Amino acid sequence: MSDHQDLKNPRPAVSRRGFVQGAGAVTGAVALMEEEAQAQAAGKVMGPAAMAITLTVNGKPLKVTVEPRETLLDTLRHKLEHTGAKRVCDRGTCGACTVIVNNKVSYACTMLAVDAVGKKIQTIESLTANGKTHPIVPAFHNNDAQQCGYCTPGFVMAAKGFLDRNPNPTYEQVKDGLGGNLCRCGTYVGVRQAVLEAAKKLKA
Amino acid sequence: MANYSWPEMKSRKVIGQRLSRLDGIEKSSGKAKYTSDLMPNGLLHAVLLSSPHAHAIVRSIDTSEAEKMPGVKSVRVVAKAGTEVQWAGAEIAYVAATSEPQARDAARAIKVNYEVLPHFVKEDQITRAGNRAKAAGEQVTGDVDQGFKDAAVTTEGEYAIPVITHCCLEPHGQMIEWKGEQINYYPSTQNVSGIGGDLARSLNVPASQIKVHMDHIGGGFGAKFPSDNWGKECANMSKDAGGAPVRMYLDRAQELTIAGVRPSHFAKIKLGAKADGTLTAWESTSWSTGGFTGGGMAPLPYVFTNMPNKRLNHTAVSINGGGARAWRAPNHPQASFLTCAALEDIAAKLNLDPIEVFSKNVQFTPRAETYIRQLKRAAVMIDWQKNWHPRGKGASGNLKRGLGIGIATWGGLGHASRCLAKINADGTVEVMMGTQDLGTGTRTCISQVVSETLGVPMNMVVVRIGDNSYPASGASGGSTTIGGISASSRKAAAEALDQLLDLVAPQLGVPKDQLQAVDSRIFVKGNPDKAISWKAACQKLGPKSIEATGENNPKQPGGLINQGVGGIQMADVTVDIETGVVRMNKMVAVQDCGLIVNPKLAESQVNGACIMSICAALMEERVMDNVTGRVLNADMEFYKLAGIKDIGEIQVEMEIDEVNDKRGVIGLGEPCAVGGVAAIANAVANAIGVRVPSVPVTPDRVLSALYGNRMERLA
Ligand code: FES
Numbered sequence A: 001m002s003d004h005q006d007l008k009n010p011r012p013a014v015s016r017r018g019f020v021q022g023a024g025a026v027t028g029a030v031a032l033m034e035e036e037a038q039a040q041a042a043g044k045v046m047g048p049a050a051m052a053i054t055l056t057v058n059g060k061p062l063k064v065t066v067e068p069r070e071t072l073l074d075t076l077r078h079k080l081e082h083t084g085a086k087r088v089c090d091r092g093t094c095g096a097c098t099v100i101v102n103n104k105v106s107y108a109c110t111m112l113a114v115d116a117v118g119k120k121i122q123t124i125e126s127l128t129a130n131g132k133t134h135p136i137v138p139a140f141h142n143n144d145a146q147q148c149g150y151c152t153p154g155f156v157m158a159a160k161g162f163l164d165r166n167p168n169p170t171y172e173q174v175k176d177g178l179g180g181n182l183c184r185c186g187t188y189v190g191v192r193q194a195v196l197e198a199a200k201k202l203k204a
Numbered sequence B: 001m002a003n004y005s006w007p008e009m010k011s012r013k014v015i016g017q018r019l020s021r022l023d024g025i026e027k028s029s030g031k032a033k034y035t036s037d038l039m040p041n042g043l044l045h046a047v048l049l050s051s052p053h054a055h056a057i058v059r060s061i062d063t064s065e066a067e068k069m070p071g072v073k074s075v076r077v078v079a080k081a082g083t084e085v086q087w088a089g090a091e092i093a094y095v096a097a098t099s100e101p102q103a104r105d106a107a108r109a110i111k112v113n114y115e116v117l118p119h120f121v122k123e124d125q126i127t128r129a130g131n132r133a134k135a136a137g138e139q140v141t142g143d144v145d146q147g148f149k150d151a152a153v154t155t156e157g158e159y160a161i162p163v164i165t166h167c168c169l170e171p172h173g174q175m176i177e178w179k180g181e182q183i184n185y186y187p188s189t190q191n192v193s194g195i196g197g198d199l200a201r202s203l204n205v206p207a208s209q210i211k212v213h214m215d216h217i218g219g220g221f222g223a224k225f226p227s228d229n230w231g232k233e234c235a236n237m238s239k240d241a242g243g244a245p246v247r248m249y250l251d252r253a254q255e256l257t258i259a260g261v262r263p264s265h266f267a268k269i270k271l272g273a274k275a276d277g278t279l280t281a282w283e284s285t286s287w288s289t290g291g292f293t294g295g296g297m298a299p300l301p302y303v304f305t306n307m308p309n310k311r312l313n314h315t316a317v318s319i320n321g322g323g324a325r326a327w328r329a330p331n332h333p334q335a336s337f338l339t340c341a342a343l344e345d346i347a348a349k350l351n352l353d354p355i356e357v358f359s360k361n362v363q364f365t366p367r368a369e370t371y372i373r374q375l376k377r378a379a380v381m382i383d384w385q386k387n388w389h390p391r392g393k394g395a396s397g398n399l400k401r402g403l404g405i406g407i408a409t410w411g412g413l414g415h416a417s418r419c420l421a422k423i424n425a426d427g428t429v430e431v432m433m434g435t436q437d438l439g440t441g442t443r444t445c446i447s448q449v450v451s452e453t454l455g456v457p458m459n460m461v462v463v464r465i466g467d468n469s470y471p472a473s474g475a476s477g478g479s480t481t482i483g484g485i486s487a488s489s490r491k492a493a494a495e496a497l498d499q500l501l502d503l504v505a506p507q508l509g510v511p512k513d514q515l516q517a518v519d520s521r522i523f524v525k526g527n528p529d530k531a532i533s534w535k536a537a538c539q540k541l542g543p544k545s546i547e548a549t550g551e552n553n554p555k556q557p558g559g560l561i562n563q564g565v566g567g568i569q570m571a572d573v574t575v576d577i578e579t580g581v582v583r584m585n586k587m588v589a590v591q592d593c594g595l596i597v598n599p600k601l602a603e604s605q606v607n608g609a610c611i612m613s614i615c616a617a618l619m620e621e622r623v624m625d626n627v628t629g630r631v632l633n634a635d636m637e638f639y640k641l642a643g644i645k646d647i648g649e650i651q652v653e654m655e656i657d658e659v660n661d662k663r664g665v666i667g668l669g670e671p672c673a674v675g676g677v678a679a680i681a682n683a684v685a686n687a688i689g690v691r692v693p694s695v696p697v698t699p700d701r702v703l704s705a706l707y708g709n710r711m712e713r714l715a
């Protein structure tokens, strides 16, 4: 007989969330030492209580209270009204949550909010801020690189990060560069064209 | 009564144009709000505690500790003591709390005692199913034994296509606010007009109390029609919490475990054919599961329904697994795969080109001419003549290339739909309908139809959908939406225009039936100078506006809509016979679907369907674990979908011509999602010279089809 779902019947794979929660208490000594070293380096041990942090989102400092176990994605979505990034797999597989952190394309579901403190976080919302529209946005529209659209913001951000690094991509490079995102409706044909079109526009 | 019929193909200005979708920028800028994006003040987050056991009785459940935990506002038990749980993932309890982590903590603190019972979760070997198997009874047509005697060759094959899940990127769920008498319901649904009534029934409240609103949905594919028990419990949690808004969406593992699957299909098929490929007899023994309630029966033989001499035996198998839901073209992809694989196998045995064998047998389909035309066209698109070779007779070396065919059919008649069109005195137009845009472009198509009908630009037309206070429109399933909404909006707009023409006819001095509205003007037919501008015409309304409704009744299509289409897809693959990896080179789709309102959006749907077929043919499979009874791959790293690199090139051709166009509007979502699996599986057989009996055609299956016996000997 089982009285506790998670303890008596552990899921076959360790989920990221479970790992993060357990990291301080039950993982091996090495991990524990690293954890402590990091905590000491940071000056204090965080949590488990909620704490006030400031995140720099699209250039603006935003104050928010989070538990140390909260992901950047959940913080953006649940607490900061940035719902462009979507939560789909919640463990770094699908790319629906893609944001750019310190100029690096990142999965917001695999980063803790507390770890994003002091970093430059860019979300899909920045691409149409201040009355300016990044060319990748209309390129997705023109090439119908969307159906239900749930994967689209993640794709758009991945495409932006890709084009920042590869301003002159070939068709083959586009296919490689966006391999970190999944779409269920099957919009890849449009996405490939959209990225090439945006690359052209950005150069012009 | 206004004249509803579609304007001549050549004279259309908006319908048939390759326009980008109206909500495209909203979606690609992240501004589109799905119901899972709604985060109002005071929102509570709810989570589901689900069963870890595939078959068990809940002996006791204790929520006392959970209820005392920080932030918890409501705990609801679904599986009370005594409940028999029939699949892992089944709903046990819900918790709503101020934050999601708090809700998860509390769900973990619920103590459930289960009496674990034996489970049965894998249907691949029917002999093990015991009393879980329910035979549907034999169906016989013609003289099957004689049919096999008349055959020059017979083939016997075993084929399997597994359970797959919908894997909608936006999980099932909703946000609900139950304040006093009113329930504000924000679901993720394919059924805006109907889902409120569904929830009302489960809550036992009047349907009039439920207000449904949804602007966007992140995927449905047939899995999102009902309000579900999570809808009911979400409402109850809001009530418990004094009317606070509560959101509850399944997590990914739950989405892939309990939110719907496509039934599997296993079949032993014996086929007989004359030397020229003409089929003489069919015999199949098949079984399937869609979960605890069994599985649907694929229509076999698919498309070639009128062939003589058939014997069918089907068995539905009940397993301890999450239930089936409609999955884009229910039962058709399975039937297409089983039939086309058997057909291709007999073509190989006869040493015939499968195009020849398919063509020989289209006489047994309801639309021989369509398929012949499409086979020819698709063959050109995929360069069949150059790239095809008899099965297994391609180039030497480890990389083997092959081509294959898949066939499809579907109805696609428009559903019942009502539309309200309003012309305002400033010339703007509003159209209201309780429909939904699944990403197929419903909004855009409504706008195109109304713009065409009234002769005003699309930016004058505001389309309001996604709310059950608008006139009811059918659920989006079975490719019924485009027919339903284009007919109802055409009629509503035509009726509204008719009223406006009443107003301006005296000034233009002709009866209203001699007037025409085009390019923002209303003028006398054949005398375009005798005109009044749209704006001036609408100004005559003064303080009033025109309101008119239009209705589509599927029983009276009235020439606007139709049903019954065919499609052919072909695949070109390369298989590495050392690693077993199948690479897509190209896929082509030729699809007829009557009058096409927006070819750009239609092509997107077909592209997407081809990609879904690639997923199902090469990657997707729900894997059950015999030991734990659980889904082993309820996540997105092991429940595999194709990525942007995996799909090769895709070429789509919509058959747009006068003849098809005259049939009226027909649905497209399902038919294009049928033939791809068969095409790819057949291409692999053609490449490597042997049939890989099960899809998805994964590297291990390719290798065991090629070297199975040898590998067993080596082991
Ligand atoms: S939600 Fe972050 S990668 Fe899928």
Ligand code: FES
Pocket: A146, A147, A148, A149, A150, A151, A152, A182, A183, A184, A185, A186, A187, B169, B218, B219, B439
């Ligand atoms: S557009 Fe629907 S998941 Fe990509």
